[in-house]
Amino acid sequence: MTLSLVMPTYNGGEFLKEAVRSVLAQTHTDWKLLISDDGSKDGTREYLASLSDPRIQVFFQEKNLGIFGNLNFLFQQVRTDITQIFCQDDWLVDEGALARLVATWQQLPADVAFLRANHGAEEGGSSLARLERDVLPDVVTPDKSDLYFFLFGCIPGNLSNVSLRTRIVAEHGWFDQRLPYAGDFEFWSRVGHRERWAISPVKVATIRVHAGQASATLNKAGELMPQMASVLGTLYDRLTAQGVSPLRLQTVASVCYISTHRWQGLQWLRKSRSWRYLDMVNQHLGRQRFALGFLSGWLAFLATAGGRLWRLQAARWLLAH
The missing domain is CATH 3.90.550.10 (Spore Coat Polysaccharide Biosynthesis Protein SpsA; Chain A)
Structure with missing residues (x-):
C-alpha cells in the first residue's frame, strides 16, 4: 500500500x-x-x-x-x-x-x-x-x-x-x-x-x-469558545432530533465543558487580572441552548468544584439514555 x-x-x-x-x-x-x-x-x-x-x-x-x-x-x-x-x-x-x-x-x-x-x-x-x-x-x-x-x-x-x-x-x-x-x-x-x-x-x-x-499558545483569552459553541451546538441539535434528552446533554455540557472552562477563566483572572477568558466562556458557552440556565450552570460549577467532580457520573448518565 x-x-x-x-x-x-x-x-x-x-x-x-x-x-x-x-x-x-x-x-x-x-x-x-x-x-x-x-x-x-x-x-x-x-x-x-x-x-x-x-x-x-x-x-x-x-x-x-x-x-x-x-x-x-x-x-x-x-x-x-x-x-x-x-x-x-x-x-x-x-x-x-x-x-x-x-x-x-x-x-x-x-x-x-x-x-x-x-x-x-x-x-x-x-x-x-x-x-x-x-x-x-x-x-x-x-x-x-x-x-x-x-x-x-x-x-x-x-x-x-x-x-x-x-x-x-x-x-x-x-x-x-x-x-x-x-x-x-x-x-x-x-x-x-x-x-x-x-x-x-x-x-x-x-x-x-x-x-x-x-x-x-492558542486560546489564551478564550478564542476557542465561540468555535467550540458552534461544534457543540450542531451536535446538540442532531442528538435532540434523535431523541436524546436535552437535560442530559445540557448537564454534560455544563459539567464537562462549561464548568471546566469557567475554572480556567477564574485561574486566568487570578494570574492576569483580566476577565476576558471568563467573559468569553459565559457569553459563548454559558448562554447556549446546550447549556443549563445561568443559575443552574453556576450551581453545577460549584457542585462539581469547577468540573473536577461528578464528570464520570454525568457522562454515564448520558450514555445510559
Whole structure:
C-alpha cells in the first residue's frame, strides 16, 4: 500500500528536521511526504529547499493560509488512497511505524473513513479519558458518533494521531478555515455523522509536548469558545432530533465543558487580572441552548468544584439514555 504524509509547516525549527528524519528512516519505503510551508521566517524554507529525496514534495505558500487552509491545499495534491497527517513538531515513533499503519489499514473494513491511532496508549488521564478508552468500540458507526463526540470532545486529539481515506476531505467539504482553533473537532465529527471511523492502539506518531505547541499558545483569552459553541451546538441539535434528552446533554455540557472552562477563566483572572477568558466562556458557552440556565450552570460549577467532580457520573448518565 502506498500512502502519503501531509505536513503543514510554519517556523518549524529543529523539531521539523527530526520529524523528516523519522520518515526517511522507515522500513516501509513506499510513501510520499508532501510539505507545505506557510511563510516561515526562521530558516525552515531553506531547510525544505535542501531536501533531495524524490519522495518528498515541497510547496511554498505566498501568503499564510493557517493550518486548515494549508491542509486543504495539501489534500488537493495527494494522489494516494490513504493519507497520514503529520505535524512538524512530532515524529514517527520508530522505524516500523508506517509498516504498522499500513498493516492496520489493510485489516480495516473498506468503508472506514478515518483512523485514530495511538488510542489508549496514554496511561492514566482524567476519569472521562479512561471512560472513553473503556466504552469506544474499535469501529464507531454514524448512529453513535455524535453522542461520543459530544461527550468526549475531539476524540482524535492531535492531528498526528489521524490517518484517513484521502477522498473524504473533498467529499465532506474540506476543513473549515473559519474555525482555526476547532476545525479538526468540527471536521471529524462532521465525517463521523455520515461514515464509520476506527480507533486503534497501534503506535504511529509521538506527540511532542513543548511550550510553543499550538495547544499551549492558542486560546489564551478564550478564542476557542465561540468555535467550540458552534461544534457543540450542531451536535446538540442532531442528538435532540434523535431523541436524546436535552437535560442530559445540557448537564454534560455544563459539567464537562462549561464548568471546566469557567475554572480556567477564574485561574486566568487570578494570574492576569483580566476577565476576558471568563467573559468569553459565559457569553459563548454559558448562554447556549446546550447549556443549563445561568443559575443552574453556576450551581453545577460549584457542585462539581469547577468540573473536577461528578464528570464520570454525568457522562454515564448520558450514555445510559
